[in-house]
Amino acid sequence: MKRLTILSTTALLSISLVGGAFAAGMKPEQQIETRQAGYKFMAWNMHKIKANLSGNFKQQQVQKAADAIAGIANSGMGALYGPGTDKAVNGVETRVKPELFTNKKEAGKVARDFIDAANNLAEVAAMGDEAEVKQAFGALGESCKACHKQFRQDD
Amino acid sequence: MKRLTILSTTALLSISLVGGAFAAGMKPEQQIETRQAGYKFMAWNMHKIKANLSGNFKQQQVQKAADAIAGIANSGMGALYGPGTDKAVNGVETRVKPELFTNKKEAGKVARDFIDAANNLAEVAAMGDEAEVKQAFGALGESCKACHKQFRQDD
Numbered sequence: 001m002k003r004l005t006i007l008s009t010t011a012l013l014s015i016s017l018v019g020g021a022f023a024a025g026m027k028p029e030q031q032i033e034t035r036q037a038g039y040k041f042m043a044w045n046m047h048k049i050k051a052n053l054s055g056n057f058k059q060q061q062v063q064k065a066a067d068a069i070a071g072i073a074n075s076g077m078g079a080l081y082g083p084g085t086d087k088a089v090n091g092v093e094t095r096v097k098p099e100l101f102t103n104k105k106e107a108g109k110v111a112r113d114f115i116d117a118a119n120n121l122a123e124v125a126a127m128g129d130e131a132e133v134k135q136a137f138g139a140l141g142e143s144c145k146a147c148h149k150q151f152r153q154d155d
Numbered sequence: 156m157k158r159l160t161i162l163s164t165t166a167l168l169s170i171s172l173v174g175g176a177f178a179a180g181m182k183p184e185q186q187i188e189t190r191q192a193g194y195k196f197m198a199w200n201m202h203k204i205k206a207n208l209s210g211n212f213k214q215q216q217v218q219k220a221a222d223a224i225a226g227i228a229n230s231g232m233g234a235l236y237g238p239g240t241d242k243a244v245n246g247v248e249t250r251v252k253p254e255l256f257t258n259k260k261e262a263g264k265v266a267r268d269f270i271d272a273a274n275n276l277a278e279v280a281a282m283g284d285e286a287e288v289k290q291a292f293g294a295l296g297e298s299c300k301a302c303h304k305q306f307r308q309d310d
Contacts, residue, residue, distance in 0.1 A: 034196065041196055064230050
């Protein structure tokens with residue numbers, strides 16, 4: 001738990017330092033499409049966990065879904081919010097609010113909270129207690145909503 | 156290594172048994188979009204690792220990228236190849252060949268090889284030896300190509 005927490009709280013710093021390299025050569029529209037791909041794939045895995053918590057709980061399925069979410073969450077998505085990605089570009093839409101690019105302190109906080117919650121869910125899922133998974137899953141959902149509320153349009 | 160290998164070789168069986176549940180309620184076009192999101196996000200992480208191997212090797216970046224790829228690879232993407240996803244549907248295109256849906260034995264083999272290669276890269280990346288990462292990354296790329304060659308149009 002401790003190692004993961006340390007990693008996750010430094011992740012955003014890493015992003016800001018090496019963001020350029022992570023998104024090297026990518027056009028703004030490619031960055032938007034790639035971050036949206038990450039969110040879409042995480043959403044699918046969130047739905048799978050939700051279905052497991054609403055029905056027959058299959059620990060291995062839940063663990064795999066949680067690992068996918070944590071893997072994506074930790075991959076440095078901040079690099080995909082480069083210059084020119086704050087609004088629609090070349091036909092690629094985005095729902096991001098401009099505030100994400102100006103309020104970097106708050107953006108960093110919600111991102112760290114999200115990464116921490118994703119890592120916690122992955123750890124709890126590996127242990128396999130359904131009640132703990134339910135709690136960790138709820139916390140992850142809250143961290144998603146916290147960001148959407150502040151930084152996504154129509155939320 | 157052994158635990159991961161055992162997990163990965165059973166992953167496809169899990170997919171075939173629970174595929175319906177994994178893609179429950181998803182329209183064919185949503186399944187196609189979700190699997191494409193997974194490949195797009197993996198491709199971004201492949202590019203990051205390639206850039207690290209071509210320049211300044213940053214172990215932590217490589218490990219995070221490899222973990223994201225392995226997390227997605229293990230998440231049961233086979234469920235996203237449900238009925239009606241073998242061709243364009245409701246404006247969502249796909250490059251998949253019909254053979255993927257008829258030659259299940261070969262499709263299962265290339266998928267298992269891909270998952271094994273992704274897990275191996277994640278393990279090697281965690282250890283941090285650049286030469287080993289290069290070899291494991293090359294093997295993963297070959298596993299991607301093997302599937303594209305057989306089951307993707309224009310390849």
